[in-house]
Amino acid sequence: MNRSNPGRSGRSNGGADFLQLDPAEAPPGGLANWLTDRLRTAISTGHLPVGTRLPATRTLAADLGISRGVVTESYQRLTEDGHITTHGRGGTLVAGSTGRSHVRIAAGPPGAAPTVGESATTSCRSADNLDIFDDLRAAPAKVDLTPGVPDLAAFPRAAWLRAERAVLDDLESASFGYGDPAGTPALRRAVANWLARNRGIAADPDDLIIVAGVAQAIGLAAQVLAQRGVQEIAVEDPGSLGSRQHLQNWGMHTPPIPVDDRGLQVDVLRESAARVVMVTPAHHFPTGVVLDGERRRELIQWAADGGLIIEDDYDAEHRYDRPPVPALHAMLPDHVIYAGSISKLLAPSLRIGWMLPPPQYKDELVGRKRLADLGNAALPQLTLAHLMESGELERHLRFLRRRHRVRRDAMVTAIHNYLPTATIHGAAAGLHLTITFDDRTDDTDLAASALANGIKTHPLSWHSQLPHAPGLVLGYAARTPTEITEAIATIAGSLAKNR
Known part of the structure; x- marks a missing residue:
């Protein structure tokens, strides 16, 4: 079984989205030099244009899982070089570079709403129907695990x-x-x-x-x-x-x-x-x-x-x-x-x-x-x-990651407890998990049965043209841990009845 292994600290375990920075690339004892060189290169190539706001030292250090002092030292060097300037609450901004370039860089390899019951089967079987997603969206459900749906309640109003x-x-x-x-x-x-x-x-x-x-x-x-x-x-x-x-x-x-x-x-x-x-x-x-x-x-x-x-x-x-x-x-x-x-x-x-x-x-x-x-x-x-x-979107992303990680962990735990024979795919990222079963399972029947019991999801066969192991695609971003646990338990009951 493919088991998730999230870090206990709650931090991302392998670098930052900012400039795709990964401290594992740094030589031993050379973190500050490595970070300074990466930032200096990004400024000179135009990846960080003049006026770009850099992450706060505390934020970047947390994202990278390194000491804040390393980031502070790197920023200080770039300030002394004239590459960046600090504006108090205005943040740290890119001031300019020598040999600035804006050329592209080719990086090296790094209908009527169905009702619960009979129409649930229709909703889950008609993968060739262009209205399939509209039909499923309109179907009533107690817990919606539709993949690809973000946590709409978290919208930063x-x-x-x-x-x-x-x-x-x-x-x-x-x-x-x-x-x-x-x-x-x-x-x-x-x-x-x-x-x-x-x-x-x-x-x-x-x-x-x-x-x-x-x-x-x-x-x-x-x-x-x-x-x-x-x-x-x-x-x-x-x-x-x-x-x-x-x-x-x-x-x-x-x-x-x-x-x-x-x-x-x-x-x-x-x-x-x-x-x-x-x-x-x-x-x-x-x-x-x-x-x-x-x-x-x-x-x-x-x-x-x-x-x-x-x-x-x-x-x-x-x-x-x-x-x-x-x-x-x-x-x-x-x-x-x-x-x-x-x-x-x-x-x-x-x-x-x-x-x-x-x-x-x-x-x-x-x-x-x-x-x-x-x-x-x-x-x-x-x-x-x-x-x-303004940096507000990146702050929102950091908030969502913490929230989604908790929900992902709740789904992984529930699958281990209620569906121990299922194989989990894609736990390290995203807003959904995919689970697969042995070939005795008909995933469209399983999804229809789950929908009849108030749980909405996608059968994996919807997304396959070639023969593939049966499974379900389960979204977790928009549901609470309690709802997720209840939904997986319900799916487990549906699976037992379908076999």
Whole structure:
């Protein structure tokens, strides 16, 4: 059984999202030198632009699991060099660098609502039905373990209101008119800085496109590629049914490429005729596996040989027991259409995401975005930009990690207690776990039985085109530990009755 082993201290056990820093890379006794060099390099390459606010020394030390004195010493050296300045409560800001560069850096490998009962079976069996998620969402349930749902009760309402008021106080009347379909300049700048700090991507704000979530990014990419003659986009298997539906909606065939415990099987991708593939390398949906270093290099080489990668940076921020993983786009930007969103960090209803495509696709994608909706609403974009630039979003992320870790641990414990023969996948990160059973289990029957007893989840078979072990995909972010324990106990009872 794959058992989670969270650290007792409650800290992340392997580095910080900020610049993908991992203290394990530092030589013995050289932490301060290592941290200073990494920060100095990030400033000189443009990953940390002038005016960027650095994390507080206490915060960065806690994220890295190192002494605060090491961070303070590093900041002091950079201050003496003139790279950063301290402004009291205004924080520590990047002041400038020598040899500053803004070029991209190619990093090295590092219908009617169904009712409980008979319609529960319908809700769980119709994986080929485009309304499947709407039907399941409308079904009543005592505990909803639907994967991909963040803790909506944790939405930072007060911080959002403060940011919105601040934006409105300074907003010119002209800003209420039609804007750039690619997004407001303020949000594109904020996202570029966010990606540089947290995902290792050096992006020019002008290269970014603000979209209505990753779902729209997938649809826009499919339209542009279809116009260029592409008829199929390979997908991970198992892999997101929702993403597959979006691709198929625009006429794409979706040949499955199997995923194992090291990620996408690139050798199978090479043997296929596909020249485009969509992947979730930082946290595969639904198994939670991270694409390992060797497979990353193989996939990058496949793309360099003429392939194109659509990278859904799914759940990249939500990690608990493993180091951060750099985005593929940081390694080969001219062959990766990168997509991310705020849906799992704040709320899906905001419908704000971003695309970072290779230059040759940018104008066509913006054109499609213009025809789709003339661009996202400006006020939410500007409010989000304010949250990102003020550091409020990173504070919210740290709060969510602590909260999610407790809920993840409660689910792992409940599975060990009530479903001891199940195998757990993806416990180190994300907002969900996947569990698999032996081949005697019919996961659609199990999910239907659980729904009939008030527990909502996804059968793993929904997300598989190829034969795969039966299982369930269980979201935990939006539920309390007590609810999670009750739900797993109910699923265990349903499993016993179905055998």
